[in-house]
Amino acid sequence: MHPKRKQRLIVALVIVFLSSVTIGLITYALRGNINLFYSPSEVAAGEAPIDRQIRVGGMVVEGSVRRASDRLETRFDVTDFVHSVTVTYDGILPDLFAEGEGVVATGKLGPNGVVTASEVLAKHDENYMPPEVAEALEKASARGSMQ
Amino acid sequence: MTEARDIDIFRYCRSQTVRHLMLMVRSPSEVVNPLLFFLLVIVLFPLGLGPDPEQLSILAPGILWVVALLSNLMICMRLFVDDLEDGSLEQLAMARVPLSIAVLPQLLASWLASGLLLSLVSPIFGLMLGLPLEVASVLVVSLLMGTAIMLLLGAVGAALTVGVQRGGILLALLILPLYVPILIAGTRALNEALQGGDPTVALALLGAGVTGGLLLAPLAIAAGLRVSLEL
Amino acid sequence: MWRIIHQFGSPPWVYRFCDKVIPWLMPITIVALLGGSVWGLLFAPTDYKQGDSYRIIYIHVPAAVVALAGYYVMALAGLVSLVWRVKLADTAMRAAAPIGAAYTAIALITGAIWGKPTWGAWWVWDARITSMLILFFLYVGVIALFEAYENKTVAARACAILSLVGTVNIPIIYKSVDWWYSLHQPASIKFTGSSAIDASMLYPLLGMIITFYALFALLMMLNLKQSLTEEYAQSAWLNKRLAA
Amino acid sequence: MYFDSVADALAMSGHGVFVWGAYSISFVIIFFVLLRPVMSIRTLNAGIRQEALRKQSAQVAQQNAS
Numbered sequence: 001m002h003p004k005r006k007q008r009l010i011v012a013l014v015i016v017f018l019s020s021v022t023i024g025l026i027t028y029a030l031r032g033n034i035n036l037f038y039s040p041s042e043v044a045a046g047e048a049p050i051d052r053q054i055r056v057g058g059m060v061v062e063g064s065v066r067r068a069s070d071r072l073e074t075r076f077d078v079t080d081f082v083h084s085v086t087v088t089y090d091g092i093l094p095d096l097f098a099e100g101e102g103v104v105a106t107g108k109l110g111p112n113g114v115v116t117a118s119e120v121l122a123k124h125d126e127n128y129m130p131p132e133v134a135e136a137l138e139k140a141s142a143r144g145s146m147q
Numbered sequence: 148m149t150e151a152r153d154i155d156i157f158r159y160c161r162s163q164t165v166r167h168l169m170l171m172v173r174s175p176s177e178v179v180n181p182l183l184f185f186l187l188v189i190v191l192f193p194l195g196l197g198p199d200p201e202q203l204s205i206l207a208p209g210i211l212w213v214v215a216l217l218s219n220l221m222i223c224m225r226l227f228v229d230d231l232e233d234g235s236l237e238q239l240a241m242a243r244v245p246l247s248i249a250v251l252p253q254l255l256a257s258w259l260a261s262g263l264l265l266s267l268v269s270p271i272f273g274l275m276l277g278l279p280l281e282v283a284s285v286l287v288v289s290l291l292m293g294t295a296i297m298l299l300l301g302a303v304g305a306a307l308t309v310g311v312q313r314g315g316i317l318l319a320l321l322i323l324p325l326y327v328p329i330l331i332a333g334t335r336a337l338n339e340a341l342q343g344g345d346p347t348v349a350l351a352l353l354g355a356g357v358t359g360g361l362l363l364a365p366l367a368i369a370a371g372l373r374v375s376l377e378l
Numbered sequence: 379m380w381r382i383i384h385q386f387g388s389p390p391w392v393y394r395f396c397d398k399v400i401p402w403l404m405p406i407t408i409v410a411l412l413g414g415s416v417w418g419l420l421f422a423p424t425d426y427k428q429g430d431s432y433r434i435i436y437i438h439v440p441a442a443v444v445a446l447a448g449y450y451v452m453a454l455a456g457l458v459s460l461v462w463r464v465k466l467a468d469t470a471m472r473a474a475a476p477i478g479a480a481y482t483a484i485a486l487i488t489g490a491i492w493g494k495p496t497w498g499a500w501w502v503w504d505a506r507i508t509s510m511l512i513l514f515f516l517y518v519g520v521i522a523l524f525e526a527y528e529n530k531t532v533a534a535r536a537c538a539i540l541s542l543v544g545t546v547n548i549p550i551i552y553k554s555v556d557w558w559y560s561l562h563q564p565a566s567i568k569f570t571g572s573s574a575i576d577a578s579m580l581y582p583l584l585g586m587i588i589t590f591y592a593l594f595a596l597l598m599m600l601n602l603k604q605s606l607t608e609e610y611a612q613s614a615w616l617n618k619r620l621a622a
Numbered sequence: 623m624y625f626d627s628v629a630d631a632l633a634m635s636g637h638g639v640f641v642w643g644a645y646s647i648s649f650v651i652i653f654f655v656l657l658r659p660v661m662s663i664r665t666l667n668a669g670i671r672q673e674a675l676r677k678q679s680a681q682v683a684q685q686n687a688s
Binding site for chain 2: 527
């Protein structure tokens, strides 16, 4: 083969090789669980690793918030409406933290299935509506569930 | 003319790499200084944070990567400066080999002298910061790939700023934001390894960065050098 | 088709176009900006969860949306200037950078202020905030690189390369930071299906987004006009136009 | 108006500082990016006009002299 053409062929092959490796590695990486964010169902199924920093997100179960009388510690359940997981947190909770609201807790999952959080952040959802609308929606859903 | 055009780019690359390596051997301070900087800054952290090994090992991945990033920045600042001054950069641009390929030998030589060396000695620094020996392999592999991407990206910035007076701070401003994904993937791989997780995902992303960077960065470097040479 | 492109490449034509459009775009934009803010501040209903602090959305979201779009405008101008060597594309790119930086700054500052009552922190290293901060540095980098070169034609080409490198990196940066840590809510305005935002709040928000785009266009034209006046101070067409 | 009184609108049930602060900072930034080119164009134009006048008078003076 003409040396010039041979060079071109090699350069083209190198480009093809590099791009296929790039695509292959990216697809491999995307298939792996790269996010350390777990839903309570995943925690319940034992998918979350124990004793390492993870994040658990979901809704705070209504009526589950218990505050210790002598310390700052708070216990509450976080649910994704299928399973729930108990979270304990020793610190000041953000303003928007409330029962029935979304939170993201960062902490370690103990072998007893309780997450000891080092940080709790209120995660506000993407819904924006006037209070009257929210009320009406609530009423509508209450009526719907009664029927 | 046709004879002159038929230059063997592989032989050219090989000889250029050797030439650049010889230049570095002749002035070893350029090789040793970034390593010394790496060592000095790493020594500063235990002195500033206190010698508690547990606390240090938590911070170690971040410290190692940030310092590797900074010493890489130091190398990038010097990357094309001498070549521009003695005119060999202009020769390179005029050479019969495409500029995007012609810059590769210098990058390879710089990486061998900086990234490779730094990665290979990094387990020692890791030990100083309380990292267990088990994660040494992940540290070395992630740094090998990370320093390569950083050099490729940094060379783009160096090519753009080589003609500018006092381009050092400017280079940092241009390049450090682009280093963020590398920093995240690198520390992630180490943290995964430290906590008994699976570092392969983060390592795969770094690998993709190396190959993707090898594809795209030379084009940007060549374009940047042409701008700096006002060709 | 080619005639239009040719016209966009012609400084006198662009100057005249800016001169014609600015006098009516400026008052409209300012009125829309004030009107939209009053609507969002005083007339839009309060949110059922966040209360009144959500009203920052009418500044924060439009600024963030246009800041990101502005980067692509800048990179596109850079591409045109690199490939077709259109001098006006250089000027457009230079015009876009400070506006983009200002929009990013607004998005960051209002985001921080909104974060305090909602998340309980002025600053969280959330994916979108961090990417926005990096976007800000990219804008500042382009401005600084342009200022660093003596020869402005060379400077524009260097900036074009930098902004193109940034374009490749923005999705990667966003993805990597997202992977690292995320707190932001998902997008509220959806083009398919029903929006998660009530109509009484959506309309002022959409109005503000359009207004911020208009403001971007206005600022682009002002900056373009300024650069053209600077570059062509000696030219006959400009002198004639100013004398008239 | 959604609010009952001006005081309510200013207070915004306790979030007033944040909301009004965010809006005013944004408007200050917008004001400055808007003002910069406008002022710059004004001074540039004045300079160009002055230059043109100077040239014109120089021309007239030359004509008078010749």
